[in-house]
Amino acid sequence: MTGVSSEGPLVGKLAQRAIAVTAGLFEMGDPPRLLASSCNECGQPHFPRQETCPYCSADGCTDIELSNNGTLWAWTAVTSAPPGYKGAVPYGFGVVELPEGIRIVTRLTESDPARLSYGEPVHLEIVPVYQDEDGRDVVTFAFAADASDAPVQGGE
Amino acid sequence: MDRVEVAGVGMHPFGRFPDVSLTQMGVVAVRAALKEAGVERGGFQAAFCGTAYGGVASGHKVLGAIGMTGMPIVDVEAGCASGGAALMLAASSIASGQYETVLVFGIEKMPKGMIRSSFFEPWQEESGMSATPAYFALRAQRLMQTSGVTKEHLARVVVKNRSQGVLNCDAMYRSLVSEGEVLSSRLVCEPLHLWMLCSPNEGAAAVVLTRAPSHGANAGLTRESRASSVSLLAAVLRSHLPGPVLGESTPMAGLVESHVVASGEDGAFVNEATLPSATTLAARSAYEEAGVGPEDLDVVECQDTDAARELLSYEELGLCSDGGAGAFFATGATERGGRLPVNMSGGLLSKGEPLGASALGQVVELVRQLRGDAGDRQVDGARVALSHTVGRGANAGVVILRG
DSSP states (O other): OTHHHHSSOHHHHTTTTEEESSTTSEEOSSSOEEEEEEETTTOOEESSOOSBOTTTOOBOEEEEEOOSEEEEEEEEEEOSOOTTOOSOSSEEEEEEEETTTEEEEEEESOOOGGGOOTTOEEEEEEEEEEEOTTSOEEEEEEEEETTOSSOOOTTO | OOOEEEEEEEEEEEEOOTTSOHHHHHHHHHHHHHHHHTOOTTOOSEEEEEOSSSOTTHHHHHHHHTTOOSSOEEEEOBTBTHHHHHHHHHHHHHHTTSOSEEEEEEEEEOOSSSOOOTTSOHHHHHTTOOOHHHHHHHHHHHHHHHSOOOHHHHHHHHHHHHHHHTTOTTOSOOSOOOHHHHHHSOEEETTEEGGGBOOBOEEEEEEEEEEOGGGSOOTTOOHHHHHTOEEEEEEEEEOOOSOOTTSTTOOSEEEOGGGOEEEOTTSOEEEGGGOOOHHHHHHHHHHHHHTOOGGGOSEEEOOOSBHHHHHHHHHHTTSSOTTOHHHHHHTTTTSTTSSSOBOTTOHHHHHOBOHHHHHHHHHHHHHHHHHTOOGGGOOTTOOEEEEEEEETTTEEEEEEEEO
């Protein structure tokens, strides 16, 4: 999984075998993308995409691209599986701040909180969480520390 | 608006009772509250039942089991503040003149371990985004960063509350713990260890509200119950304003403060730096309604879902300054014998958290405190008390009582 983002496009390598955990959140391209919107009235950014602005209630939002690079704002690790979870533990979990003025709740590829620090640069990756009954990787978005030389696997 | 009094309270202990049904627990609490209030069949005109996991017509099943139906019975779901929401509806229905006497109860029977909430979509569960303690942990980490809170403070909150739980026969955990034991309990989500988290469990609590005697005959109430009655000065429920990423509304994203001019509750634009939480909205409104401020409080029960949540509540309820939770706790003010004892029932950390019943469990404790009936847990001379619950939704309930 280390190579999902660093060894070239996920499309072509994994596309037939990987499926998104849900539609409409992210694109698995190279680079991957979070699918966001912003309000035509107040300009606030939303993730996931909205049709009505949750901040000012105006109808009418425009799709925007969010930066794939941000900084770490809060982090922890989940050490035992929550109900319904199909992946492995421990896994990293936190909040990342992006330059567009948005904070995203996200999985983190690093599952040892001691190896992360406040404000540390992070980037978006698409990571496998579990395999479905057909053996396909079910993937989701996660953020990884730029500095981490050997990212811990998202699902391990 | 008419004045509302608490005429009686009752509890089924909080804990795990594999052989007792949800309905049976409700019956125990309701019977106790009605008996204390001197209210019999036909003596209340409406009932509100707080429950999050009870299912269809949970309140009807309880009152049906004791042959007390016919009046409106409304089940109320507001997450961890379900009981507070039920109390708000009951109080306003009396204050507005609609009813004379109203029964409020909360019931819950939850499985052990991490809460499974229908709030989350299946994909969120499958991909690990529904781990409730992880959200608590992130909030705790932020509090440590902004409010001088340390892991030792978190452990000491547990020690404080558990030392009171020892004295409460309605609590689930009734043994003393040390700071070292808390810190060496299993790490759930850094910085939160197992004993810093409350246990979802089972239980029931009930409260009978009635119009104050000057405004009606109060048929059915005994003189004894009036003599020991407690005034309900405010019962407020509020939801969140959008923006904060770690608010109890549990959004998938939020805004960076410096970028935010968010829409306020009244539609006006307010700056995120001053954007109040659901708890703060409820507290401000309750203080105003009750005509008291945080400085007037003698005893508080607040939401200690986890140890950090209690400390955050100090700030949000205005018990200390923003950013001052760590220093305020370190003064010992909220300990037994301190200036403002908090969670003298043992808190949810000792009692466990049956969601629909937890807020009313707090009210039962505070009514006992205000009557001087709290036994070994009594805070001497307690006159004004505040109950606070908050959880997913966001839902925040604040109740202010005067003895």
